[in-house]
Amino acid sequence: MRDQAEALRMKMLKAQGELAKSIAIVSGKGGVGKSNFSTNFAHSLRLKGKKVIVIDMDIGMGNIHILLGVSPKYSLRDYLMGSNSLEDVINVDEEGLTFISGGSGLDTVLEWSESMFERLLDAFEHLQKEYDFILFDMGAGATQRSIELIMSVDEVIVISTTEPTSITDAYSMMKFICLKDPDKKFNIVSNRVTKQDDGNESATRLQYAMRKFLDKETLILGFLPEDPTVHKAVLAQKPFSLLYPNAPVSKRMAAIADVFVQVDRTEIKQEIGFLTKLRGIFLRGRE
Structure with a gap:
């Protein structure tokens, strides 16, 4: 009954344009x-x-709070364990950016109790109604747990x-993600580019490879x-886009955000909702 009620509620909210888009930010390797x-x-x-929340999912190596100069008292794990409320684990930096620190133990999702997973779903359901975008900062590479979450989100940004x-x-x-979900929307960003031509070329190479070998279109942000x-x-523990707004990298970041928000997402195929897919992770682990 809960699954049916949840599906109906999510369908109604999505039709009203009230649900946040869930975005996984990934990379093939660290650094x-x-x-x-x-x-x-x-x-x-x-x-x-835009109303945005970042959830640090880089288990054991999460550093979002360090980059923002915030020392969170509680993490997502504390909420899942039931010792703190969702409001307790939501942090805000000096500039007003909202984020949640992952904490340790999130890679043991299949060992969670049903009540813990229900709390996770309740949290994401609440966040979907409060924000425009939920950004999941994933750990480098692919693990079973990270891939399962990536499979649930609306789209992916690859760095x-x-x-x-x-x-x-x-x-x-x-390729790994696309073979599991051919409808997943991909966005590409080239980072640490020394020459503009190199940045354009590397992103274009990825786009071309996806089109040629997987028949998959991608967007270069x-x-x-x-x-x-x-x-x-980084040393000042502040975002460069705010600390140095006129720097070349900050102007490029603003341009990337411009491209991102102007994309028409009404055609993103998400026949099964984000929360329903997450529920599937828990159910498969208990079979």
């Missing part, structure tokens, strides 16, 4: 600046009037550098140049 992208992308979306190994790893990640202000912002 490409994925979390830094997540925080600055979120802030850029906020500057365009890659111009290095051949990074491009190859990004393609492998996209843009590229971010190598910029010394990024390192300065």
Whole structure:
């Protein structure tokens, strides 16, 4: 009965345009600046009037709170364990960006009790009605748990550098996801670009490979140049897009956000809702 009621409620809310879009931000390997992208992308979306929340899903290596200069008292794990409310684990930085720290133990999803998973679904249902975008900052690479969450979201943003190994790893990640869900929407961003032509070429290579070998169209959001202000912002624990708004990398981030918000998402195929797909993770683990 709950599944039917949930499906009906989500269908009605989606028809009214009230549900947040869920976005997984991924990379083929670590060290490409994925979390830094997540925080600055979120802030850029906020500057365009969008309500955004970032959920750090990089288990054991999460650093969203460090990049934002916030020391959260509680994490998503504390909420799932029932020791704290959802409001307790939602943090806000000085600029007003909302985020949730993942905490440890989230990779043991199949060991969660039914009550813990119900709390997770309740949390995401609430967040979907409160925000325009939910950004999941995923750990580098692919694990069973991360892939299952990625399969549930509306679309994916893939971060890659111009290095051949990074491009190859990004393609492998996209291919793996696409074979599991051919309808998944992909967005591509090239990071740490030293020459504009290199950034355009690397993103185009990924786009071409997806089209040629998987018959899958992808959207290039843009590229971010190598910029010394990024390192300065990390040391200051502030988003570079706010600390140095006139820096080349900040202007490029604003352009990426522009492209993203202007995309027509009415045709994104999501026949089974985000929450229903997440429920499937729990049910498969108990079979």
